[in-house]
Amino acid sequence: MPETLHCLIVGGGPAGLTAAIYLARFHLKVAVADDGNSRARQIPCTHNHAGFPEGIAGTELLERMRRQALKFGARFVDTHVDGLAIIPGGFEAGGCNGFGPARTVLLATGVTNRRPAIPEPLHADALRTGRLRYCPVCDGYEVTDLNVAVIGCGARAVTECIFLRSYTARLTLILDEGTELTEDDAARIHANGICIVRGRPTDFILDETGIHFAVSQGRMTFDTVYPALGSEIHSGLAASLGAALTDEGCIKVDAHQRTNVRGLYAAGDVVVGLDQISHAMGEAGVAATTIRNDLTAYEPILR
Ligand SMILES: Cc1cc2nc3c(=O)[nH]c(=O)nc-3n(C[C@H](O)[C@H](O)[C@H](O)COP(=O)(O)OP(=O)(O)OC[C@H]3O[C@@H](n4cnc5c(N)ncnc54)[C@H](O)[C@@H]3O)c2cc1C
The missing domain is CATH 3.50.50.60 (FAD/NAD(P)-binding domain)
Known part of the structure; x- marks a missing residue:
C-alpha cells in the first residue's frame, strides 16, 4: 500500500x-x-x-x-x-x-491567459522577443515610451490601457468589433490621448521592426502588443x-x-x-x- x-x-x-x-x-x-x-x-x-x-x-x-x-x-x-x-x-x-x-x-x-489568434511558433517567438506581453504590472517598465497596442474588449482593456499610460503616451486600444465602451470608459480613453481602432487582429507577422497585424482598416505595426482578453x-x-x-x-x-x-x-x-x-x-x-x-x-x- x-x-x-x-x-x-x-x-x-x-x-x-x-x-x-x-x-x-x-x-x-x-x-x-x-x-x-x-x-x-x-x-x-x-x-x-x-x-x-x-x-x-x-x-x-x-x-x-x-x-x-x-x-x-x-x-x-x-x-x-x-x-x-x-x-x-x-x-x-x-x-x-x-x-x-x-x-x-x-x-x-x-x-x-486567453490568446489572440497567433499560431505557434510565432506566439512563442513574440513572447521571447518582447513583441507580445501579458502582464503590464510585470513588464510595463520594459515598454517605456514605446508604441504599444492593447487588444481586448470592454472594461478590462480600458483598465490595462490606463495602467500602461504611465509608461508610454504612444498607446492604441484595438477594440473587438461589436464592443461598445461605456461613456465613462470612452471619456477616460479620450482624456488620456489613447487612440481607438476597431477590429479583431489577424495575420500576425514579426520582424525586426515590430509586430504587425491586419484589422479591417488595414495593417498596423507596434513595438509591443498586450492582449487583455482575460x-x-x-x-x-x-x-x-x-x-x-x-x-x-x-x-x-x-x-x-x-x-x-x-x-x-x-x-x-x-x-x-x-x-x-x-x-x-x-x-x-x-x-x-x-x-x-x-x-x-x-x-x-x-x-
Ligand atoms: C508572459 C508572462 C510574463 C510574466 N512575467 C512575470 C514577471 O515578470 N513577474 C511576475 O511576478 N509574474 C510574471 N508573470 C505571472 C506569473 O507567471 C504568475 O503569476 C505565476 O506563474 C503564478 O504562479 P502559480 O504557481 O499560481 O501558477 P502557475 O505558475 O501557472 O502554475 C500552475 C501549475 O499548475 C499546473 N496544473 C494546473 N492544473 C493542473 C492539474 N489538474 N493537474 C496537474 N497540474 C496542473 C499547471 O500546468 C502549472 O504548472 C508572467 C506571466 C506571463 C504569462
Whole structure:
C-alpha cells in the first residue's frame, strides 16, 4: 500500500513549489503533481522578481525551486490530476499513480491567459522577443515610451490601457468589433490621448521592426502588443468538491488560504489577487504553514 501523504500539491508553478519546499522542511510527506504548463515558463526574463538584479528566466526559477524542494524530500509526479475525491481522512486524486491518499490537498493550479489568434511558433517567438506581453504590472517598465497596442474588449482593456499610460503616451486600444465602451470608459480613453481602432487582429507577422497585424482598416505595426482578453481559471477540481468560487471563477479562501472544504487549500493565481510570482509564493508560504498547523491540531506529528 502506498503511504498516506500529509499533503498533495496540485500544480508545480511558483506557488506549488514554494509550498513543497516549506512542507518538506516541516518533515511532512508531500508530493507535487504537475502537468507542466506554469505561466512562469513563458517568462523570458523577469525583472521585477526581488533578489535577481540581472533578472531570471521563468524556466530557470522553476528549476531552482524544484531542485530545492527535491533536496528536502518532496516527491514529484509529472501528470495531470483529472479528479479529486473526498475519502475518509482525506482525499484521493485521479491520475497520480504511485501515491497514496492525501490528508490535505493544496490547489496551486494557476490560470491560462486567453490568446489572440497567433499560431505557434510565432506566439512563442513574440513572447521571447518582447513583441507580445501579458502582464503590464510585470513588464510595463520594459515598454517605456514605446508604441504599444492593447487588444481586448470592454472594461478590462480600458483598465490595462490606463495602467500602461504611465509608461508610454504612444498607446492604441484595438477594440473587438461589436464592443461598445461605456461613456465613462470612452471619456477616460479620450482624456488620456489613447487612440481607438476597431477590429479583431489577424495575420500576425514579426520582424525586426515590430509586430504587425491586419484589422479591417488595414495593417498596423507596434513595438509591443498586450492582449487583455482575460484568463481561464483552473478551479474545476475545487468546484467539483464544492469549494466556493468568485463570480470570475477564482477559488475563495480565508486569510490562511483555507477553502470552505475541510483539508482543501489554495494559493497563487487560481485565488483572487495580484497575479504575480511574489504573491503566489507568499500565499503558498501561508498555506503550507496553515496546513502544518491544521494537521497537528487533529493529531500531533512527533519525531
Ligand atoms: C508572459 C508572462 C510574463 C510574466 N512575467 C512575470 C514577471 O515578470 N513577474 C511576475 O511576478 N509574474 C510574471 N508573470 C505571472 C506569473 O507567471 C504568475 O503569476 C505565476 O506563474 C503564478 O504562479 P502559480 O504557481 O499560481 O501558477 P502557475 O505558475 O501557472 O502554475 C500552475 C501549475 O499548475 C499546473 N496544473 C494546473 N492544473 C493542473 C492539474 N489538474 N493537474 C496537474 N497540474 C496542473 C499547471 O500546468 C502549472 O504548472 C508572467 C506571466 C506571463 C504569462
